[in-house]
Amino acid sequence: MKLTQISIFLENRKGRLFDVCSLLGKNKVNIRALTVAESEQFGILRIVVDKPEATAALLKKHGFVASLTDIVAVEVADKPGGLADILKVLSVSDINVEYMYGFVERKSDKAILVFRFDEPDKAIVLLKKKKIKVIGRKEIGDL
Amino acid sequence: MIWNEKMECMDLEDLKNIQSERLKDIAEYVYQNNPVYKKKFDAAGIKPWEIKSIDDIKKLPFTVKEDLRDNYPFGLFSVQPKNLAEIHVSSGTTGNPTVVGYTKEDLKLWGEVMARAFCCAGAVPHDLIQIAYGYGLFTGGLGAHYGAMEMGLVIIPASSGQTKRQLKIMNDFKPRILACTPSYAMYMAEEAKELGLKPRDSSWKIGVFGAEPWSEAMRKEIENTWNMLATDIYGLSEIIGPGVAQECTHKTGLHLFSDVFYPEIIDPKTGHQVKEGNKGELVITTLTKRGIPLIRYRTRDIVSIKYEKCKCGRTSPRISKISGRTDDMIIVRGINVFPSQIEHVLLGIEGTLPHYQLIVDRRANELDELEVWVEVDQKIFSDEIKQLRAFEDKIKKEIDSVLGVYVKVKLVEPKTIARSEGKAKRVVDKRVL
Ligand SMILES: [Zn+2]
Numbered sequence: 001m002k003l004t005q006i007s008i009f010l011e012n013r014k015g016r017l018f019d020v021c022s023l024l025g026k027n028k029v030n031i032r033a034l035t036v037a038e039s040e041q042f043g044i045l046r047i048v049v050d051k052p053e054a055t056a057a058l059l060k061k062h063g064f065v066a067s068l069t070d071i072v073a074v075e076v077a078d079k080p081g082g083l084a085d086i087l088k089v090l091s092v093s094d095i096n097v098e099y100m101y102g103f104v105e106r107k108s109d110k111a112i113l114v115f116r117f118d119e120p121d122k123a124i125v126l127l128k129k130k131k132i133k134v135i136g137r138k139e140i141g142d143l
Numbered sequence: 144m145i146w147n148e149k150m151e152c153m154d155l156e157d158l159k160n161i162q163s164e165r166l167k168d169i170a171e172y173v174y175q176n177n178p179v180y181k182k183k184f185d186a187a188g189i190k191p192w193e194i195k196s197i198d199d200i201k202k203l204p205f206t207v208k209e210d211l212r213d214n215y216p217f218g219l220f221s222v223q224p225k226n227l228a229e230i231h232v233s234s235g236t237t238g239n240p241t242v243v244g245y246t247k248e249d250l251k252l253w254g255e256v257m258a259r260a261f262c263c264a265g266a267v268p269h270d271l272i273q274i275a276y277g278y279g280l281f282t283g284g285l286g287a288h289y290g291a292m293e294m295g296l297v298i299i300p301a302s303s304g305q306t307k308r309q310l311k312i313m314n315d316f317k318p319r320i321l322a323c324t325p326s327y328a329m330y331m332a333e334e335a336k337e338l339g340l341k342p343r344d345s346s347w348k349i350g351v352f353g354a355e356p357w358s359e360a361m362r363k364e365i366e367n368t369w370n371m372l373a374t375d376i377y378g379l380s381e382i383i384g385p386g387v388a389q390e391c392t393h394k395t396g397l398h399l400f401s402d403v404f405y406p407e408i409i410d411p412k413t414g415h416q417v418k419e420g421n422k423g424e425l426v427i428t429t430l431t432k433r434g435i436p437l438i439r440y441r442t443r444d445i446v447s448i449k450y451e452k453c454k455c456g457r458t459s460p461r462i463s464k465i466s467g468r469t470d471d472m473i474i475v476r477g478i479n480v481f482p483s484q485i486e487h488v489l490l491g492i493e494g495t496l497p498h499y500q501l502i503v504d505r506r507a508n509e510l511d512e513l514e515v516w517v518e519v520d521q522k523i524f525s526d527e528i529k530q531l532r533a534f535e536d537k538i539k540k541e542i543d544s545v546l547g548v549y550v551k552v553k554l555v556e557p558k559t560i561a562r563s564e565g566k567a568k569r570v571v572d573k574r575v576l
Contacts, residue, residue, distance in 0.1 A: 007526040009519045011556050037528050042519075042554050044528060063557055065524045098527060116526070 001124050001134045002070045004052040005114070008045040009065040012038065020045060023062055029055050033103040033114060046101070048073070048114065070120045075133040076102075076111040086113065089130045095123045146262040146294060147255070150402045151457045155450070158458065162405055163196040165430035170194050170203065173436055176221035179214055180438065197405065200428060205414065205439045208241065211381065215239040220435045222246060227434055232280045233380055233479065243282075243380050244434040250289060252431060253383050256400050257290020260389035263398055263457075264374040265349050266320050268295035273312060273347070275323035276354065276477075277303040282384030283354050283477065287322045290386060296320070303327065303477075306334045317346035324477045325352040325361055325373070326510050332368045333508040343370040351376050353385055354477035355511070356465045358575055362394075375464060381440055382427050388462055393454050396461025403431050406460065407439070408448050411469040422447045424469050425462065443469045471570055473503055475511045478548045482569040485515060488541045492534075497523060500560045505574040514551045515542070518560055 010016045017036065024031060024047075033048040049055050052068060059066040076082045090097060098116040105112055112135065117123040127134055145151050153161070170191035173180040184191065187204040194202070210219060216239075217224050224230075227244040245253065266272065272291050276283030284302055291298045299318055301309055309331060312318070321328065328350055332342045347369055353376035365373040377397050378385035387404050388397035399406050408423040409416050417423040425442045445467040450460045473480050482501055490496050498518035505511045515538065517523070525531055535552040542550050561568060 007524075009524050009554075009556060011554075011559070016556075039528055039532060042531065044526060044531075046526070060521075065519050065521055065557060067521065067524055067526055069526045 001072070001136050002120050003048060003073050003114075003135070003137060005069045005071040005116075006047050006049065006052055006056050006059070007067050007069050008047070008059060010036075010043045010045050012041060012043055017045065020059070020064065023059070024049070024055065027055075027058055029058070033101070033112070035101040035103075035114075037099065069116060072115045072117060072120050072123055072127070073135040074113050074115070074127060075135060076113055077133075078110065083111070083113070085130075086127070086132055089127060089132065090115075090123070093123075093126055095119055095126065144262050144267055145456065146259040148456075151259060151398070151400070151459050153402070153458055155458055158402060159197055161402055162430060165402075166197050166200060166405065166428065167191070167194050169428070169430055169432075169436050170438070172433075173221055173438060177219065179210065179219055180221075183438075200405065200407065200439065201416065203428075203438050205426065205441055206437045207441050208381070208443075211241050212239040216242045217244075219437075220244060222434055229285075231282050231285075231380055231384070241381065243384075246434045249383070249432050249434045252403060253286055253386060254289035254293035256383065256386035256403065257286055258294035259290075259400060260376055260386050261290055261294055261296065261320070261351065263389045263391045263455075264320075264351050264376075265372060265392050266294065266296060269297065270320055271297045271299060271316060271318035272320040272322060273299045273301050273309070273316075273318040275301045275303055275309055275321065275327060276385075281477070282378070282380040283324075286378070286384035286386055287351070306331055307338070310335055310338065310340060313346055314340070319346060320349045320351065321347040321371070322351040322376075324354045325350075325357040325365060326355060326476060326505060328352060328365050328369065328373070329361070329508050330510050332365075342368050345369055345371070347371050350374060351389070353377060355474040359464075360575060377462070377465070379442060379444075381437060382429060382442075383432070387427065391453060391455040391457065395453065396449060396463055398453065398457050398459040399448070399462050401459055403429070405430050406448060406462065408446065411441075411443075420447055420449060422463075422466060441469075443472065445469060473501065473513075473570055473572060475503060475513045475548055478546065480513065480546060480548060484546055485542060488545055489517065489538065492537055492541060493523065498557075498560050500568065501570045503570065503572045503574055511574065512551065513548060514553055516553050516555050516560060518557050519554050520557060523554075 030050050031047050035046050037044045056066045056068055096118040100115045102113045124134055174184055174191045183204045189202045228247045228250050229245045231243050233241045274287045276287055278284030335342045348371050350371050350373040362373045374390040376385050377388040388399040390397050405428040407416055407426040409426050411424040422445055425444045425446045426439050428439050429436045444465045446462040448460050448462050452458050471482050500516045502514040538552045
């Protein structure tokens with residue numbers, strides 16, 4: 001149930017984000033989610049796409065430094081406190097969240113949270129036990 | 144005032160006789176006391192007793208920086224370490240640092256040439272001098288100290304850094320002379336303005352600035368900002384430290400004290416002396432040093448020399464400001480940095496050498512800045528900012544501990560660093576020197 005995210009090293013230079021997106025666009029890669037983590041000098045672009053391995057290879061071929069990372073995407077239930085429920089599950093466990101970000105799925109307008117855990121498999125078991133919907137690879141392709 | 148009028152204003156023929164005598168002595172001395180030199184002389188097929196005059200110097204072999212490193216620590220010394228009075232060390236490229244040592248006589252010589260230098264810049268006994276060169280293993284601070292002591296200046300051994308305190312000392316004690324790196328003089332001016340002080344009202348009237356290359360433009364700026372005379376001093380620890388050459392108040396070249404440090408200007412490729420006035424590599428023979436005398440030491444500094452008598456009365460030849468290096472050494476805030484040193488650090492951290500480049504810059508009124516660009520590859524890259532930050536910090540700390548110089552580290556994308564013939568250009572010096 002883990003998903004694969006692509007992380008790309010970017011200098012904080014004008015137009016670099018555009019360069020990546022236009023390369024992916026030209027090659028018909030659909031970007032499901034995108035976030036940028038920044039320091040003063042550089043940034044890490046993290047994207048979730050439908051074909052992560054092929055896309056990473058494409059990026060590397062074009063001179064980008066890119067790596068694949070296991071992430072876990074969960075659906076935030078459409079009810080008050082939906083987000084809090086998820087965070088509560090994690091906060092009482094001993095699983096570390098390295099980082100997280102959210103996006104909204106287009107068709108259903110559902111909020112999805114992406115986590116990078118130190119122990120993703122353990123996290124998935126725990127989340128499922130608490131009836132939290134973990135999104136699989138097939139579903140992300142369909143989003 | 145001329146500190147040693149006899150030696151500094153000597154008739155050129157007499158000077159040549161003294162240089163000849165001294166060369167014979169020193170050649171004999173190193174041949175008898177240093178096995179490395181004995182070997183070098185033998186390999187070159189020259190015996191010290193075949194040296195008849197200073198013109199025979201070209202028969203002697205060169206000494207290069209690597210000779211010092213290869214014979215670390217005391218292999219190039221001509222005395223037993225126990226007979227030294229002082230030892231100085233500068234950071235090494237790939238392991239071995241450069242060690243120099245002084246006997247009591249050498250320290251006396253150092254004081255003598257530095258006293259000549261201060262006088263040359265216009266100091267007179269009883270002047271107050273603020274020495275803001277670093278004290279310690281770096282030769283700048285103590286060299287200036289010995290010279291000031293020798294000529295009877297009142298010494299304020301401020302050492303480098305702590306700018307506010309430097310300015311307070313200047314304001315309260317009113318020293319007439321300032322000795323530090325030129326970029327530190329500029330930096331202090333900015334700090335002074337920020338503190339609401341007027342640099343032009345400062346007590347400093349004479350600056351003895353060295354340990355890094357600087358331009359005429361920078362001189363003008365320092366002189367205008369501080370309302371002082373800014374003079375250039377030259378030296379290198381292998382020869383003695385500061386005090387090899389110094390500008391007089393006419394600022395028409397740096398008087399090189401050639402009765403004790405014999406200069407040659409050579410074509411670095413052929414090793415032959417160039418015509419007077421032409422640029423070439425400065426080669427120096429220490430004619431009177433005892434601890435670690437060096438024969439025909441290749442300084443790697445590019446200068447030209449002129450022998451005509453100066454308006455100040457000195458006959459000691461004058462070298463131009465340093466216009467470059469024959470190697471890729473850069474001087475940042477008075478510290479010698481070789482790209483190979485940085486390379487060694489990066490290699491140590493990563494196991495393999497990433498593409499890197501050194502960017503040196505000196506923004507207006509700022510100290511020199513050294514930025515190390517490192518290309519991020521698959522191996523270095525981490526998905527987490529904090530890991531990449533930690534990588535940057537590690538490089539910074541490691542360079543600081545090995546070279547003693549603070550750098551900025553910038554991680555860049557692959558192929559950012561321009562390559563020519565497949566090789567990256569290691570140093571980009573943006574300073575206007
Ligand atoms: Zn002069």
